[in-house]
Amino acid sequence: MVNLSWLFTLAFVTTxxxxxxxxxxxxxxxxFRDDVALHWVMAIASGLxxxxxxxxxxxxxxxxxxxxxxxxxSITLFVFGxxxxxxxEAKKPLQEFLMAIMGxxxxxILAGGFFGLWVATGQSETSPIAxxxxxxxxxxxxxxxxxxxxxxxxxxxxxLRSILWGISGNLFRATQLATLAGRGLGYAMMIVGAxxxxxxxxxxxxxxxxxxxILGLFLESSARQAWIQTKALDILSKYAAxxxxxxxxxxxxxxDILRYVVSRSAAPHYLFFISDDDEQVVGVLTxxxxxxxxxxxxxxxxxxxxxxxxxxxxVAAPRENAASMLQRMEADALWHLPVVSDGRVIGVVSKDSLxxxxxxxxxxxxxxxxxxxx
Numbered sequence: 001m002v003n004l005s006w007l008f009t010l011a012f013v014t015t016x017x018x019x020x021x022x023x024x025x026x027x028x029x030x031x032f033r034d035d036v037a038l039h040w041v042m043a044i045a046s047g048l049x050x051x052x053x054x055x056x057x058x059x060x061x062x063x064x065x066x067x068x069x070x071x072x073x074s075i076t077l078f079v080f081g082x083x084x085x086x087x088x089e090a091k092k093p094l095q096e097f098l099m100a101i102m103g104x105x106x107x108x109i110l111a112g113g114f115f116g117l118w119v120a121t122g123q124s125e126t127s128p129i130a131x132x133x134x135x136x137x138x139x140x141x142x143x144x145x146x147x148x149x150x151x152x153x154x155x156x157x158x159x160l161r162s163i164l165w166g167i168s169g170n171l172f173r174a175t176q177l178a179t180l181a182g183r184g185l186g187y188a189m190m191i192v193g194a195x196x197x198x199x200x201x202x203x204x205x206x207x208x209x210x211x212x213x214i215l216g217l218f219l220e221s222s223a224r225q226a227w228i229q230t231k232a233l234d235i236l237s238k239y240a241a242x243x244x245x246x247x248x249x250x251x252x253x254x255x256d257i258l259r260y261v262v263s264r265s266a267a268p269h270y271l272f273f274i275s276d277d278d279e280q281v282v283g284v285l286t287x288x289x290x291x292x293x294x295x296x297x298x299x300x301x302x303x304x305x306x307x308x309x310x311x312x313x314x315v316a317a318p319r320e321n322a323a324s325m326l327q328r329m330e331a332d333a334l335w336h337l338p339v340v341s342d343g344r345v346i347g348v349v350s351k352d353s354l355x356x357x358x359x360x361x362x363x364x365x366x367x368x369x370x371x372x373x374x
Contacts, residue, residue: 182223189216245347
């Protein structure tokens, strides 16, 4: 997936390379010094290959995650590079360490590859291809180094968390320390960036200082959000499916007309258990299946036509914790999970109920107003 901000960054990087960088680094004695069209070709090639390198970096994280059975929802390129949307947490410190380290390690391999090509082309100071290869080599080194900064949720912060987790055996405490490091690093970058912007640090130009401050703001915000997410999962881990499920199940028959079934629920997200003529549950029907059917067709189609067979429906065990259920709902874009015990459906857990639990625990509650005296 490509975020629109990534296109802005690509255009910005390409323009800087074409207008300021390449015209400056190409020696005056070179015949390519004043070739504006060539500068743009070099810049566009550099920008595209550079962001392809970022995509490969993120693919490396995703491949390791999939190897450990952790779902990957998507890879998004955005203003600050790329991010893999991994739908779950590592189960062991070593898994976390390997997932985190693989991205920077891949960037180092790419840097080595570009360095090798640069050497093979003669390390020329005047050859356009050699100059582009040298820039790509240096930028992949920068990606590896920047991502290894010890601030969660960056790769280096995740490496730090995995080490703290392995030493302490406490993921919650390890995450707390790693996110504190991330927020501290973010604030430090914002301060250095602000000072540089006003010209108080000579070796950092003002615009680089502004970019540094923006990166710091992004890191601090990401670390804070990661900590909120960790607290949320810690809260939910204390609840089991059987404690929060709803035992009153919405039911319908296979032959029921789709429009009739939908009209029975006023909520935007719902789950009906569909039974056959022998009153055996044979499938489930949610808003996702209904929305895939044309409105006019809903007068002709039945619940049995569009239901999801029970054999393929994700379910929860009675003692599964709510944190695990929420992660699975997010990974599979579900709003409900049936709770099954000994092959029998005993209830259903909705994402709404999990969000209400989080709201009660994370949002400060106003004290009740005292009763007025007569």
